[in-house]
Amino acid sequence: MSVDLLQILAPNGDVDSTLLPTLSPERLVDLYRRMVTVRIMDTRMLALQRQGRIGFYGTCKGQEAATVGSGAAMEARDWVYPALREGAVALMRGMSLEHYVAQLMGCALDPTHGRQMPCHFSSAEHNYVSLSSVIGTQINQAMGTAWAAKLRHDDTAVLAYMGDGATSSTDFHAALTFAAVHKVPCVFFCQNNQFAISVPFEKQTASDGIAAKAVAYGMPGVAVDGNDVLAVYRATTEAVERARSGAGPTLIEAITYRIEGHSSSDDPTRYRDEKITKKWAQRDPIERFRNYLELENLVSDSLDKEIRAEQKTLIDAAIATAEASPDPDVETLFTDVYEKMPRHIAEQRIDLMSERGGGSNEGAFPL
Numbered sequence: 001m002s003v004d005l006l007q008i009l010a011p012n013g014d015v016d017s018t019l020l021p022t023l024s025p026e027r028l029v030d031l032y033r034r035m036v037t038v039r040i041m042d043t044r045m046l047a048l049q050r051q052g053r054i055g056f057y058g059t060c061k062g063q064e065a066a067t068v069g070s071g072a073a074m075e076a077r078d079w080v081y082p083a084l085r086e087g088a089v090a091l092m093r094g095m096s097l098e099h100y101v102a103q104l105m106g107c108a109l110d111p112t113h114g115r116q117m118p119c120h121f122s123s124a125e126h127n128y129v130s131l132s133s134v135i136g137t138q139i140n141q142a143m144g145t146a147w148a149a150k151l152r153h154d155d156t157a158v159l160a161y162m163g164d165g166a167t168s169s170t171d172f173h174a175a176l177t178f179a180a181v182h183k184v185p186c187v188f189f190c191q192n193n194q195f196a197i198s199v200p201f202e203k204q205t206a207s208d209g210i211a212a213k214a215v216a217y218g219m220p221g222v223a224v225d226g227n228d229v230l231a232v233y234r235a236t237t238e239a240v241e242r243a244r245s246g247a248g249p250t251l252i253e254a255i256t257y258r259i260e261g262h263s264s265s266d267d268p269t270r271y272r273d274e275k276i277t278k279k280w281a282q283r284d285p286i287e288r289f290r291n292y293l294e295l296e297n298l299v300s301d302s303l304d305k306e307i308r309a310e311q312k313t314l315i316d317a318a319i320a321t322a323e324a325s326p327d328p329d330v331e332t333l334f335t336d337v338y339e340k341m342p343r344h345i346a347e348q349r350i351d352l353m354s355e356r357g358g359g360s361n362e363g364a365f366p367l
Helices: 025-050 064-071 087-092 097-105 137-151 164-168 170-182 211-217 229-244 274-281 285-295 301-324 330-334 343-355
Strands: 079-081 158-163 186-192 221-225 250-255
Touching: 025 064, 025 087, 025 097, 025 229, 025 285, 025 301, 064 087, 064 158, 064 186, 064 229, 064 250, 064 285, 079 137, 087 097, 097 301, 137 158, 137 170, 137 186, 158 164, 158 229, 164 170, 164 186, 170 186, 170 211, 186 229, 211 221, 211 250, 221 229, 229 250, 229 285, 330 343
Parallel strands: 079 158, 158 186, 186 250, 221 250
Antiparallel strands: none
8 A cells, every 4th residue: 555645846846836835935934944054053063073072963964854844833832752853843942052052062051961962952841852762762752742631631732753763663553553542642753764774764664655554553644755845844734733633643754865874973875875865865855945935036045145154153153152161060960860859869969079179068958
């Protein structure tokens, strides 16, 4: 069984006007700005990793439309459970560039005090949960959050991201089964970028795509051109509306391609044909969207240069701010773990502070 591919924008900028989502000119330009920002950020962060200024990074290059288009469909009250390439969604939901870069550096400005490896962004304030490097675990967690929302009668939807490799995990099966049976308000969004690190998609499954699997679970399955930001936005918006209405979950497969390595630790030339990569690079989602915006007289060369210069300046400033931040204070080892610090942790803190010459500060944390 195959699922028809949803596509609105052709690579040359031509559009199926019957499928266009309702978006203002300002919102369209903002989507473009978001995609450009991700590309600039990825280029800068990968360069910093090569220079030894951060330890790890996973780029979104080639997948900007899938990430930005889906993230734009969510509202502030909704929850997002990301995989590796959805850092842009954290920014879209309100995380500052300074905190984004600080997390990669693990400095004192990092809200998580350097406790998470780079790219594991999280923000309770913005309903954005840290990814887990354990493949697929976030799928069940997202489903659980959606179930809780249903039990509490919250008007909340949950977006669960995953790569194609995660669909081979038992968590995928358990989450989709439970979600469909209990009709929880969850959208399962698979970025099928053709490789699970070095494992090609054809070795992940014998089925005709990921979206086709939805039928067996009892939910709609949507296959969308992942390099078409408008199609991704439409598909995700419709799935979110379905979830809010009480109709249950949807599985979306965004068909795209990972232009660079799985992460900064990966050399993709060792396991894939880079001639295919070059062909996918010609389907660049940013250029495709720009072609459309130019035809609509919404983006010009001058505006494009202005956007890129503005975002580069902002990112450079965020890098400078994060690099000027010191390491997290050692005392943060004892904070943010327990609501009320237990006796043995408080005693360890006192011992450490005494060794550092800071005195016992016994009154700071009652035993």
